[in-house]
Amino acid sequence: MKYPVVSMVCSVLFVAVNADIYLHSPRGSNNRHDENTRERRNGNRLFDSQNNERGGYNVGSPMKYYSGSKYQIEWTNQHSCNNANSNCELILQYMCNSDLRDGTRTNTIPDSEDGSKDQQFGMHEDYEYYLWCSLRERNKGLFTADQNLVNKHTAKYTRQDNQGKRYGYECAEEKDYYPYWQPSPWKDIAILTNNAKKCPYYQSESQNVKSRWGCYFSFENLKKAKNQIDNFPKKSLPNNKEDCEKTEFNGIRGVWKEFPAHGLPQPDCRETDFSRDNHLGNGLDGSPNLYNWTLPNIDETKCVFRIRYNISTEDYDSWNTTAEYNGNPTKLDLSDKYGLPSAEVAKNRGFVFKGNPNVKLFADANFELQLAVDTSQYGRTFQDRTHVFSIKERPDSLKGAVIHNLNVRGKRGNIVQVYPAVEYDFVPNTLNIMTGDYVHFQWTGSNNNPLNNAGQGKAGTDRNNALLLTSQLYPEGNDVPFGPGPVFGHYGNNYPSSLNNASFLDLRKTDLIQLSFLKPNNADKDLNNADPYFNLEPRQVTTVGTYHYVCTRNNNFSNRDQKGRISVTKFTMENGALGYMGGVMTSRDGQVVLIADQGVLDGLQKLTLEVWPREEGVRRMESNGAKLSIGEKYVSNFVVISPQTEITVLGKKFQVRMQTDPDASNVNIYVSSTDSSFSSWSKVKSDIGKDGVATFSASRGGVYVAKSDSYTVLIISLCVSILVIFLIAGGGILYFRKNPNKWKQLKESTNLVKRSTQDKV
Numbered sequence: 001m002k003y004p005v006v007s008m009v010c011s012v013l014f015v016a017v018n019a020d021i022y023l024h025s026p027r028g029s030n031n032r033h034d035e036n037t038r039e040r041r042n043g044n045r046l047f048d049s050q051n052n053e054r055g056g057y058n059v060g061s062p063m064k065y066y067s068g069s070k071y072q073i074e075w076t077n078q079h080s081c082n083n084a085n086s087n088c089e090l091i092l093q094y095m096c097n098s099d100l101r102d103g104t105r106t107n108t109i110p111d112s113e114d115g116s117k118d119q120q121f122g123m124h125e126d127y128e129y130y131l132w133c134s135l136r137e138r139n140k141g142l143f144t145a146d147q148n149l150v151n152k153h154t155a156k157y158t159r160q161d162n163q164g165k166r167y168g169y170e171c172a173e174e175k176d177y178y179p180y181w182q183p184s185p186w187k188d189i190a191i192l193t194n195n196a197k198k199c200p201y202y203q204s205e206s207q208n209v210k211s212r213w214g215c216y217f218s219f220e221n222l223k224k225a226k227n228q229i230d231n232f233p234k235k236s237l238p239n240n241k242e243d244c245e246k247t248e249f250n251g252i253r254g255v256w257k258e259f260p261a262h263g264l265p266q267p268d269c270r271e272t273d274f275s276r277d278n279h280l281g282n283g284l285d286g287s288p289n290l291y292n293w294t295l296p297n298i299d300e301t302k303c304v305f306r307i308r309y310n311i312s313t314e315d316y317d318s319w320n321t322t323a324e325y326n327g328n329p330t331k332l333d334l335s336d337k338y339g340l341p342s343a344e345v346a347k348n349r350g351f352v353f354k355g356n357p358n359v360k361l362f363a364d365a366n367f368e369l370q371l372a373v374d375t376s377q378y379g380r381t382f383q384d385r386t387h388v389f390s391i392k393e394r395p396d397s398l399k400g401a402v403i404h405n406l407n408v409r410g411k412r413g414n415i416v417q418v419y420p421a422v423e424y425d426f427v428p429n430t431l432n433i434m435t436g437d438y439v440h441f442q443w444t445g446s447n448n449n450p451l452n453n454a455g456q457g458k459a460g461t462d463r464n465n466a467l468l469l470t471s472q473l474y475p476e477g478n479d480v481p482f483g484p485g486p487v488f489g490h491y492g493n494n495y496p497s498s499l500n501n502a503s504f505l506d507l508r509k510t511d512l513i514q515l516s517f518l519k520p521n522n523a524d525k526d527l528n529n530a531d532p533y534f535n536l537e538p539r540q541v542t543t544v545g546t547y548h549y550v551c552t553r554n555n556n557f558s559n560r561d562q563k564g565r566i567s568v569t570k571f572t573m574e575n576g577a578l579g580y581m582g583g584v585m586t587s588r589d590g591q592v593v594l595i596a597d598q599g600v601l602d603g604l605q606k607l608t609l610e611v612w613p614r615e616e617g618v619r620r621m622e623s624n625g626a627k628l629s630i631g632e633k634y635v636s637n638f639v640v641i642s643p644q645t646e647i648t649v650l651g652k653k654f655q656v657r658m659q660t661d662p663d664a665s666n667v668n669i670y671v672s673s674t675d676s677s678f679s680s681w682s683k684v685k686s687d688i689g690k691d692g693v694a695t696f697s698a699s700r701g702g703v704y705v706a707k708s709d710s711y712t713v714l715i716i717s718l719c720v721s722i723l724v725i726f727l728i729a730g731g732g733i734l735y736f737r738k739n740p741n742k743w744k745q746l747k748e749s750t751n752l753v754k755r756s757t758q759d760k761v
């Protein structure tokens with residue numbers, strides 16, 4: 001019985017309750033405005049981040065993104081996800097509204113209607129929303145553990161914040177719980193969770209698709225009620241149908257009303273990526289944990305993005321524990337889980353869910369250890385939000401185009417000065433695109449970073465530019481050839497290539513000059529006189545190649561590197577992060593579709609679907625010395641699914657649909673699934689429709705291609721002719737058996753023929 005007890009203590013001790021989340025791309029404010037201090041000035045400015053006061057990026061000029069463009073969201077979270085140490089959810093949302101604003105100062109917007117209109121103050125949620133939340137009865141069915149919420153009746157008080165502190169106009173109850181049961185202005189993008197089995201629940205409960213009901217009060221009535229409730233803290237406005245319809249609040253009555261769903265697709269939901277505890281850094285593969293967001297098709301000048309990070313302990317079933325367990329100590333019975341004979345024993349030995357319990361490790365000896373348990377933080381939501389940006393409708397010239405945002409993250413300073421923010425980098429650091437796609441270079445920054453932060457150019461200022469690097473000068477050991485196509489610029493160099501010569505993404509010279517100097521005739525080598533904001537509208541890329549570029553101002557070899565890579569291919573390369581929920585990946589031309597049903601993949605898989613045009617596939621095969629058998633012919637493009645290993649749960653398969661030449665006959669799908677050297681091929685069971693669409697199932701990645709096999713046809717027809725010959729011959733034998741004289745005659749005549757030919761020789 002002792003072992004489980006000790007292991008429980010350890011597991012509890014590991015749950016250090018500090019964890020933060022910082023958004024780096026897009027830049028998160030962590031409540032900063034534009035202060036030049038290392039610490040942000042006011043953590044209550046717009047939202048409750050629960051983060052360290054040093055995080056965040058100053059406001060810049062608003063970023064302008066195009067609707068439907070591709071955005072790589074990057075953050076660091078300090079505790080852990082996809083890791084047994086805690087439950088973790090990341091909830092990605094946005095909101096747009098013409099009233100959103102960054103404001104011009106660091107103070108919190110006042111708790112009054114007049115104050116709410118003062119443009120000096122930043123505002124996300126609006127005042128009516130906050131008023132309603134702060135007056136509405138809180139959800140009393142929630143588990144609040146041993147937190148003191150006596151006489152704290154409204155939704156601004158929660159287990160995590162029993163003081164009801166105000167953070168802009170955010171609603172504390174909404175911040176702490178998801179999916180939230182009351183209407184919220186936030187639109188869901190994605191939920192990443194340790195337990196993807198909860199995804200169907202999240203997706204169907206999301207306000208994107210499901211309406212909310214609430215007890216509605218007009219703004220006027222809310223303002224009246226505020227005075228009443230401020231004076232009588234025991235009061236609150238009803239939050240349920242029965243009370244809403246029944247009660248009158250000093251002459252004010254609510255209306256039980258439906259608030260429609262946002263009318264958006266259900267959010268994406270998948271597993272979180274792995275991250276380790278106490279580490280604000282990269283994920284398992286050495287690059288930042290990220291989410292690829294395709295921006296919605298909207299036309300809004302004012303939007304903000306928000307990421308929440310919810311961690312909860314596994315010491316109790318947090319999703320199923322309700323108010324019936326509240327109390328000090330809580331009524332949770334931990335005895336069963338921790339191997340103690342009864343609730344009574346558990347309680348006597350300190351295995352109770354309350355603040356800082358002392359646990360007795362032995363039944364018969366008085367050794368106690370104190371556990372750092374803060375029930376307001378066992379289950380805690382962290383948050384970061386961006387400054388205001390726009391998502392604009394595209395001009396006609398960009399309709400239908402694939403646009404990739406290329407931005408800069410980080411701020412001025414060395415790693416210690418900027419932490420927990422990050423140093424400069426391009427985002428995505430490596431961008432993979434197809435010919436014909438557009439790249440949208442854009443970045444922003446501040447002129448007001450702490451004056452002593454390290455960096456080039458004028459103290460305190462952020463500036464960036466982007467120039468192609470010079471090409472490789474010397475061979476490098478173990479040179480890794482970065483493909484595809486020709487390589488432009490070399491990562492190992494630090495000098496930019498001459499603008500006379502630079503072949504950088506088909507950019508015209510005027511664009512190259514802008515990207516380098518940020519504005520016309522800028523003679524300032526440090527770019528000080530340019531704006532920290534830069535926008536080179538989207539530019540189309542048509543030349544295959546791998547481009548390496550640098551920011552001349554911030555790249556300081558021994559201190560900070562600011563370089564990026566863009567790879568341009570001619571063919572589809574789709575990336576997907578698919579997990580338990582499965583999903584669909586489709587090639588750009590729609591001719592190849594990969595479908596993984598729910599439960600087919602076990603855990604998060606980063607899949608790539610590439611489609612090589614036939615010539616490209618053949619070229620690669622031939623350069624690897626692989627040949628077709630006699631009579632074989634390719635009758636489809638090459639579909640490459642990576643990783644080229646088993647990727648499904650044992651016994652389950654994903655489906656692939658691919659187009660083959662409709663007029664080809666005897667088509668079979670083959671896979672070379674060991675590597676890309678095409679050394680061994682095996683046939684895959686497939687159905688080919690009349691339209692030439694082949695459907696097959698597979699459990700592993702590999703190179704898939706359809707071949708038609710005229711050799712088999714040849715062999716079959718050969719067999720048939722041999723058979724016919726045998727039949728004829730057989731018939732002859734029978735004939736001669738029946739007529740032996742004829743056989744004799746024939747033999748003699750052939751002998752004559754033989755002899756006569758020999759004579760001639």
Ligand SMILES: *[C@@H]1O[C@H](CO)[C@@H](O)[C@H](O)[C@H]1NC(C)=O
Pocket residue numbers: 089091175176177178179308310311312318319379381
């Ligand atoms: C955080 O997790 C708890 C369960 O521990 C859940 O009740 C709550 O709704 C979650 N909140 C958010 C914002 O995800």
Ligand SMILES: *[C@@H]1O[C@H](CO)[C@@H](O)[C@H](O)[C@H]1NC(C)=O
Pocket residue numbers: 317319320
């Ligand atoms: C809550 O408890 C029910 C019944 O025991 C169980 O089916 C469900 O999975 C639990 N929910 C969570 C989120 O653990």
Ligand SMILES: *[C@@H]1O[C@H](CO)[C@@H](O)[C@H](O)[C@H]1NC(C)=O
Pocket residue numbers: 454455456457556559
């Ligand atoms: C590069 O960094 C070094 C070391 O911090 C510094 O001395 C130098 O001034 C920097 N270069 C420029 C051009 O600022």
Ligand SMILES: *[C@@H]1O[C@H](CO)[C@@H](O)[C@H](O)[C@H]1NC(C)=O
Pocket residue numbers: 497498501
């Ligand atoms: C310009 O490019 C040509 C060929 O592409 C090369 O031979 C030449 O050295 C380059 N000049 C400079 C200044 O980089």
Ligand SMILES: *[C@@H]1O[C@H](CO)[C@@H](O)[C@H](O)[C@H]1NC(C)=O
Pocket residue numbers: 072290291292428430431432575576577606
């Ligand atoms: C996101 O997109 C980039 C390409 O821009 C890709 O390299 C990466 O694998 C994708 N990541 C996920 C998690 O989908």
